[in-house]
Amino acid sequence: xxxxxxxxxxVIIIGAGMSGLVCGCYLxxxxxxxxxxxxxxxxxxxxxxxxxxxxxxxxxxxxFGGYRxxxxxxxxxxxxxxxxRIKITRYDPSxxxxxxxxxxxxxxxxxxxxxxxxxxxxHEGENIQNFFHFLTHRQPTEFAKLxxxxxxxxxxxxxxxxxxxxxxxxxxxxxxxxxxSRISAFVAAKIYTEFLLDGGYYPEGGMQALPDAxxxxxxxYGGTLMLSTLVKKIKITDSVVRGVVLGNSEFIPAKCxxxxxxxxxxxxxxxxxxxxxREFLDMMDKMIPSQGIFVLYLGINPxxxxxxxxxxxxxxxxxxxxxxxxLSRSEKNIKLPEYYxxxxxxxxxxxxxxxNTPFRNKRFWTQKKNAFIETFIKSIERNTIPDLSQHxxxxxxxxxxxxxxxxxxxxxxxxxxxxxxxxxxxxDLIKPSFIEGxxxxxxxxxxxxxxxxxxxxGHSVANMVLRAKAH
Amino acid sequence: MRExxxxxxxxxxxxxxxxxxxxxxxxxxxxxxxxxDSIKAIEITVAIEKKFKISVRDEDVPKLATVKQAMDLVSxxxxxxxx
Numbered sequence: 295x296x297x298x299x300x301x302x303x304x305v306i307i308i309g310a311g312m313s314g315l316v317c318g319c320y321l322x323x324x325x326x327x328x329x330x331x332x333x334x335x336x337x338x339x340x341x342x343x344x345x346x347x348x349x350x351x352x353x354x355x356x357x358f359g360g361y362r363x364x365x366x367x368x369x370x371x372x373x374x375x376x377x378x379r380i381k382i383t384r385y386d387p388s389x390x391x392x393x394x395x396x397x398x399x400x401x402x403x404x405x406x407x408x409x410x411x412x413x414x415x416x417h418e419g420e421n422i423q424n425f426f427h428f429l430t431h432r433q434p435t436e437f438a439k440l441x442x443x444x445x446x447x448x449x450x451x452x453x454x455x456x457x458x459x460x461x462x463x464x465x466x467x468x469x470x471x472x473x474x475s476r477i478s479a480f481v482a483a484k485i486y487t488e489f490l491l492d493g494g495y496y497p498e499g500g501m502q503a504l505p506d507a508x509x510x511x512x513x514x515y516g517g518t519l520m521l522s523t524l525v526k527k528i529k530i531t532d533s534v535v536r537g538v539v540l541g542n543s544e545f546i547p548a549k550c551x552x553x554x555x556x557x558x559x560x561x562x563x564x565x566x567x568x569x570x571x572r573e574f575l576d577m578m579d580k581m582i583p584s585q586g587i588f589v590l591y592l593g594i595n596p597x598x599x600x601x602x603x604x605x606x607x608x609x610x611x612x613x614x615x616x617x618x619x620x621l622s623r624s625e626k627n628i629k630l631p632e633y634y635x636x637x638x639x640x641x642x643x644x645x646x647x648x649x650n651t652p653f654r655n656k657r658f659w660t661q662k663k664n665a666f667i668e669t670f671i672k673s674i675e676r677n678t679i680p681d682l683s684q685h686x687x688x689x690x691x692x693x694x695x696x697x698x699x700x701x702x703x704x705x706x707x708x709x710x711x712x713x714x715x716x717x718x719x720x721x722d723l724i725k726p727s728f729i730e731g732x733x734x735x736x737x738x739x740x741x742x743x744x745x746x747x748x749x750x751x752g753h754s755v756a757n758m759v760l761r762a763k764a765h
Numbered sequence: 766m767r768e769x770x771x772x773x774x775x776x777x778x779x780x781x782x783x784x785x786x787x788x789x790x791x792x793x794x795x796x797x798x799x800x801x802d803s804i805k806a807i808e809i810t811v812a813i814e815k816k817f818k819i820s821v822r823d824e825d826v827p828k829l830a831t832v833k834q835a836m837d838l839v840s841x842x843x844x845x846x847x848x
Contacts, residue, residue, distance in 0.1 A: 434806055442810075
């Protein structure tokens with residue numbers, strides 16, 4: 295039952311992930327009446343923090359990128375006047391790759407990063423220089439070409455050394471969940487430019503500070519944020535959106551709906567076969583989501599052997615990246631992959647480590663979680679942090695089933711759709727042509743992954759909505 | 766035929782860039798004049814491929830910088846498909 299006195303919103307956004315928040319904030323700032331409905335009790339999606347036993351843990355996202363002058367997060371902060379509200383620290387180096395033979399550091403000073411790689415691979419000296427020059431002086435026309443290439447083709451165009459190629463592919467595997475033979479070179483280039491060459495930023499107090507600050511500004515711009523509010527249906531008549539139906543069956547009218555939720559649920563559940571053609575649903579059924587991640591959270595007693603805080607340390611056990619990926623997906627060989635990322639939190643009180651892994655099912659993870667926690671700790675202890683297990687005060691983990699439970703991302707996918715060449719810039723997944731007034735935003739649109747990526751999408755979608763309204 | 770191609774291409778560019786069709790001339794440069802970035806450039810390529818049922822090779826992507834260039838490439842690829 296609709297409340298008779300309820301105003302009609304110009305826009306309802308389903309989900310307060312980073313993209314929904316950025317999008318909503320731009321729309322509210324432009325004077326639109328915006329409602330954001332989020333099923334969880336806090337905003338942020340994968341960019342949230344939680345407290346256990348006195349420790350603060352970041353749930354999934356543990357740093358962000360795109361904050362240099364000209365970066366999308368820098369723009370968002372400037373447009374919403376947030377620079378004075380949150381203190382952002384850049385940890386330097388942002389990332390370290392530990393290979394069997396070398397340790398490579400990604401510094402804020404890109405010249406130093408080039409030096410670090412050239413020191414390890416002197417015979418690739420000029421190629422390394424050229425590769426980083428290409429990434430940092432990106433020409434839109436040249437970059438657009440990458441949408442047609444795999445990362446493998448891109449790396450081979452610059453380098454001959456297989457070990458160097460594996461080192462450069464590891465953070466792409468971790469942050470993009472695909473090996474060089476399959477990931478779009480464009481998606482990979484975005485990870486290089488937005489995660490590694492302009493990454494490592496961290497808000498004081500934890501990642502939750504980021505969505506909290508944008509949500510706060512959204513409300514100051516007149517927006518309404520409803521937490522613990524599940525959207526059950528998007529109401530459509532004559533192929534035009536009319537509003538949403540909440541979990542309590544309340545109907546809220548709106549002229550425009552933006553789903554920051556996962557595309558699969560948006561089309562199959564919120565809309566349904568009655569409003570979405572079979573052909574389109576079949577196309578979606580054939581699309582491949584990214585895998586989930588297994589995230590290890592450790593509360594630790596201070597000790598001297600810890601790696602530098604705020605730095606993403608990537609462990610590369612050997613140079614066969616393709617094999618590593620195949621193992622991470624194997625249904626027969628059910629264990630965590632050998633590579634991982636481990637990071638000591640800036641407050642030095644916790645450790646977050648993660649690795650990509652398939653969704654499987656809830657029962658599997660209930661049974662296996664504790665054993666996986668122990669194996670993961672042992673592996674980190676053996677390869678990266680000696681004596682780690684003696685200093686653990688608290689341990690917990692999130693599985694793909696946990697990610698699904700808190701964020702409702704389809705199959706606990708960490709990065710939305712897999713970053714395949716064939717799954718980039720599908721316009722029907724950002725502005726479906728067959729329903730008027732419906733948009734999607736976030737990593738399920740096929741237009742961007744990661745915090746910088748989804749912020750870009752949120753900003754683009756806000757512009758699309760404002761343009762449509764002007765007509 | 767060629768006029769239809771032009772109309773379709775301008776519609777795609779307008780939709781992706783947000784500029785009105787009237788503002789888009791044969792020599793308008795997408796990158797310099799319409800604020801098209803690399804993501805939008807890929808979107809334009811994907812939309813053109815879908816609309817004309819053709820496949821653009823990676824080395825041809827940078828050639829899609831003006832309506833005229835896009836028309837030339839599309840016409841060429843449609844011709845090639847016929848033969």
